[in-house]
Amino acid sequence: MIKKRLIYLLKDSKKYIVYDILFKLLGLFSQIIMVFTITRVIQKAMYLNLTNTDILMFFIVFCLVLFIRVFSDKMSTRCSYLASCDVKIILRKKIYEKLLKLGTSYRQKVSTAEVVQITTEGVEQLEVYFGKYLPQFFYSMIAPIILFIILSFISFKISIVLLIFVPLIPLSIVMVAKIAKKLLSKYWNTYTGLGDSFLENLQGLTTLKVYRADEDRSIKMDKEATKFRKVTMKVLIMQLNSISVMDIVAFGGASIGMILSVIEVINKNITFSNALMIILLASEFFIPVRLLGSFFHISMNAMAACDKIFYLLDLEEIKNGKKVCDEKNMQIEFSNVSFSYDEKRDILKNINLTFNKNKITSLVGKSGSGKSTIANIISGKIKNFKGDIFISKIKLLDIDEKNLLKNITIVSHNSYIFKGTVRENLLMADENLTDFQMNKALKQVNLFDFLQRENGLDTKILEKGSNFSGGQLQRLAIARAILKNSSVYIFDEATSNIDSESEKMIMKVIFELAKEKTIILISHKLSNVIYSDNIYFIEDGEIVASGKHKELLEKNKDYKKLYDLQYELENYKKGANI
DSSP: OOOHHHHHHTGGGHHHHHHHHHHHHHHHHHHHHHHHHHHHHHHHHHTTOOOHHHHHHHHHHHHHHHHHHHHHHHHHHHHHHHHHHHHHHHHHHHHHHHHHHHGGGGGGTSOHHHHHHIIIIIHHHHHHIIIIIHHHHHHHHHHHHHHHHHHHTTOHHHHHHHHHHTTHHHHHHHHHHHHHHHHHHHHHHHHHHHHHHHHHHHHTHHHHHHTTOHHHHHHHHHHHHHHHHHHHHHHHHHHHHHHHHHHHHHHHHHHHHHHHHHHHHHTTSSOHHHHHHHHHHHHHHHHHHHHHHHHHHHHHHHHHHHHHHHHHHTSOOOOOOOBOOOTTOOOEEEEEEEEOSSSSOOSEEEEEEEEOTTSEEEEEESTTSSHHHHHHHHTTSOOOOEEEEEETTEEGGGBOHHHHHHHEEEEETTOOOOSEEHHHHHTTTOTTOOHHHHHHHHHHTTOHHHHHTTTGGGOEEOGGGTTSOHHHHHHHHHHHHHHHTOSEEEEESTTTTSOHHHHHHHHHHHHHHTTTSEEEEEOSOGGGSTTOSEEEEEETTEEEEEEOHHHHHHHOHHHHHHHHHHHHHHHHHHHHHO
16 A cells, blocks of 8 residues: 655655665575574584584574574664654644645635644654555565575475465455555544544634533534544454454465475475474565554545645645835725625625725624624735725735735734733743833733833743733733734734723823824724724624715714614613722
8 A cells, every 4th residue: 555645745755764774684695694504503413413613603504593683683773763762853844834835714614723743643653654664565565475485495385375475464464455445544634534523623612612512512522432433442342353464464465375295295306404494484475474464454544544645735726926015105995895604695795995005994783794804804814805905006816925914903802812922922022022122012001010020121921821810911012013014914803801001001091193194993892992093793694884084973873873772881880890
């Protein structure tokens, strides 16, 4: 079972496979020499012709052969290791390069959990395929032929019988392969599905606990795990059954060879020493192919993983642009842009938008109206949209992705703060930042005083910022965004789920930033967008109204109704608190 494309992809590893086969053959020849020497010594001992010279020669040959065998086994193992190392490095590099080519939109085509699984478990399976299976495959084809040629000088009849039995093992392997292919495909699909569920439930564990939905999810996970267990057991049963078949063929073939040798000695067609040599080497006809059979099951798993890897590597790439934005003129225009995740529901419907440079443009509307989708399109996370988008008068898809990411920064309500220190998180914006620049940004978001009471820039941050409040984490995320010094900032519900004091601080920073940057503000809370230069009111993926806050209150009943409702709720809260 050879995957030509895989071998071509990893052509640098082929030399280690060749070396591995050569060292295995060296070990085989040393084994033949040892058996030949032993049988001749026994023959002479039986006829009392054994001399001290014969014993000395036997001892010398034994030591030499033992050294060669140990050396060849050690070098074979080393070559296997080097081949498998190359496989891991090359494949993971290819997967990484492919993800870079797919860019920020890769999750539209493949899940993160699946990428993680094929990069770890999948590549590990292929390590065994290259390091063990392939060298053993070629060696098991060559070894029986070499043994046949040597033993045919002793007894052609016995040699041909042994050789005939050898192909029966690969034939049984091929039969198993046909059954196993579908089963292993199902195994990997179940495995990746379980991985997806596990990752999602782990990430949302706190939410599940809050809503007491963890037990229900646990039951669903148990069902998926049971399904995976059953598929795994089917794979193991298939493997054990096929091993039994191979053992019957291998041991049966060797036994027949031994029986024929005894018969030939009785008929005086061959000498006792020659018969003994055939008996001792008969198993060597089958051991390489039998060992190949045990590696075969791992290789079948590897082939299933390989299909997943090649599926990822073959994903269609949207051609990355080469043009560069004009950082001083970052005006963004949408012209008849539509988008849908599937054919059932359109998320955006022929929308036309303009985000003017150095202005605050706000997107408001109910949840699910398409606001965040617009943000994801602008930042390059979504590329399969219809219509035209221009940034600095250049089509979005013609802009180099690195340049796009440099000039556009999204700050969402769940911006990720990494475990480490405040300094390490801020240096992600620019590794050349000075302490003065970082402290200045922290002062802008009103975090400097708090951190001075801790350990300044070297204040430790625990996993997911669990030792900081939600407002502090959000302000730290905005400080990091400011230090990146992008031309365009998208604040996607950046003030949701935080206290009112932090919200006021963040909004103050956003409006200060708008004096020299293009700001896109997405908010469900209309009180935050009152002073925007322009507001787009979106419903069901369509722009139903646009203008300043006062204009929208006058000309759009739905906007006014939504604002009045929020205003009453906010004032009711204030009254309740009093």
